[in-house]
Amino acid sequence: MEFTDGYPTEQTASKLGDHLDYLHGVEESMNTIPGATYALRQGLLDAGVMDGEVLLFSKLSDSRSLVLTGNADTVYFWSFLDQTPGPLVVQTPADSLGIWYSAC
Structure with missing residues (x-):
């Protein structure tokens, strides 16, 4: 500069x-x-999906979905975890890509 x-x-x-x-x-x-x-x-x-439960989309998204930036070739699952009691170990299916949020 x-x-x-x-x-x-x-x-x-x-x-x-x-x-x-x-x-x-x-x-x-x-x-x-x-x-x-x-x-x-x-x-x-x-x-009705409480913290610690998992919402699994049973179908692929399309243009009518309300998923923020959703893709039509991705199976989505969401969950919020309460870490107030302490650390958690989360196992997900192989080759899955996801983000888990803490709800504490």
Whole structure:
């Protein structure tokens, strides 16, 4: 980065602007995750899926599904775990890809 008399050159200012745009995007994404996670958990609870139970989608998703960024070629399963009593060991099927959330 280059500065003339303490001011960034046009190229440096442009590079800094691009970097700030990127950082604001990352910040927005990171700030959105807790709200999306809360909404997902609340949706499962409203559907009667309690913490520690697993919701397994019996069919592949399509364009009518309400799954956030759902794929049409993926079998989904969701669960929220209560780790208040202590650590848990979770076994999932081989070759499965998933994220488990703690509900504590």
